[in-house]
Amino acid sequence: MALKPVIIYCSPAGTTRHVADVFEDSLKRSGFDVFVLDLGTRQNHDPVLSKIKEADQDLCLFIGSPVYVSHALPPVMNFISNLPELNGASAVPFVTWGGASSGIALYEMGKALKEKGFDLAGAAKVIAVHCMMWRSDNPLGQGRPNSEDDNMIQNLVSQICEKTDLKQGIDLSVLAYQTKAAHAEMEKVSLEKAKGHMPKREIDENLCTQCNICSDVCPADAISFSPYPEFGSQCISCFNCVKQCPEQAIIADLSQLEGRIRQRSEQFKEQPLSCIYI
Numbered sequence: 001m002a003l004k005p006v007i008i009y010c011s012p013a014g015t016t017r018h019v020a021d022v023f024e025d026s027l028k029r030s031g032f033d034v035f036v037l038d039l040g041t042r043q044n045h046d047p048v049l050s051k052i053k054e055a056d057q058d059l060c061l062f063i064g065s066p067v068y069v070s071h072a073l074p075p076v077m078n079f080i081s082n083l084p085e086l087n088g089a090s091a092v093p094f095v096t097w098g099g100a101s102s103g104i105a106l107y108e109m110g111k112a113l114k115e116k117g118f119d120l121a122g123a124a125k126v127i128a129v130h131c132m133m134w135r136s137d138n139p140l141g142q143g144r145p146n147s148e149d150d151n152m153i154q155n156l157v158s159q160i161c162e163k164t165d166l167k168q169g170i171d172l173s174v175l176a177y178q179t180k181a182a183h184a185e186m187e188k189v190s191l192e193k194a195k196g197h198m199p200k201r202e203i204d205e206n207l208c209t210q211c212n213i214c215s216d217v218c219p220a221d222a223i224s225f226s227p228y229p230e231f232g233s234q235c236i237s238c239f240n241c242v243k244q245c246p247e248q249a250i251i252a253d254l255s256q257l258e259g260r261i262r263q264r265s266e267q268f269k270e271q272p273l274s275c276i277y278i
């Protein structure tokens with residue numbers, strides 16, 4: 001099969017990158033050349049965009065995002081909406097989620113891809129340790145993704161590679177797996193709206209050495225210095241800056257958040273935790 005795979009993802013805490021790596025290894029083992037773009041780096045998008053246009057109908061775009069407040073991340077959705085029309089190309093959206101709810105991220109990615117003319121060759125959701133619970137002794141999704149999750153992704157790649165016609169993929173309705181009521185509720189609350197209820201971050205100016213690490217680890221390029229770190233509107237609230245500040249100079253109280261995340265997990269009790277759609 002003339003399949004030209006391109007992998008695009010955003011992964012502030014590294015789990016979606018892990019899944020993208022499994023896709024990449026599996027595709028390479030099946031003999032394909034793979035082009036990869038991490039949207040959370042300052043990597044130039046142009047070479048991958050050229051590859052995408054060049055591949056035309058042979059393109060198979062594997063595109064991954066973590067679930068934030070039930071949605072896919074803005075850099076991923078923006079990337080899709082800036083793509084040219086690609087009628088007849090195929091795509092495989094995938095998400096990682098932290099055990100609260102995988103929300104409507106896969107559905108929204110699938111819908112946006114279909115609007116660009118893609119057929120959905122498959123999709124995957126993968127359970128992962130909840131990246132906002134790094135201070136907890138027993139975070140949701142601890143130990144995931146594990147080798148079974150990796151095998152599941154390898155299996156998805158094998159099944160896609162075996163297909164003679166990628167157009168015979170999945171229907172978008174397969175990705176609308178939340179109840180109608182939950183879907184409608186999730187649609188109403190954007191990440192932008194939810195940001196107003198996220199724990200506030202404060203800079204301890206006595207501790208901050210203006211070392212720039214917070215800005216380097218920010219996948220949204222949202223931190224500037226004046227002279228201490230300030231957070232721009234494109235901040236996606238990944239809290240990488242808080243986690244990775246070597247001086248612990250960015251202070252955030254996450255104690256309330258943990259309870260809210262666990263409550264949501266209890267409310268949805270989402271099953272299966274990891275799943276491929278093919």
Ligand SMILES: Cc1cc2nc3c(=O)[nH]c(=O)nc-3n(C[C@H](O)[C@H](O)[C@H](O)COP(=O)(O)O)c2cc1C
Binds near residue numbers: 017071096101129238
């Ligand atoms: C601001 C924010 C919102 C999140 N919202 C959800 C959510 O709605 N449901 C969920 O299960 N996990 C949620 N998570 C957890 C992430 O989806 C999960 O940890 C994911 O694997 C992180 O991917 P990454 O390691 O590639 O960054 C959220 C994390 C952050 C930082």
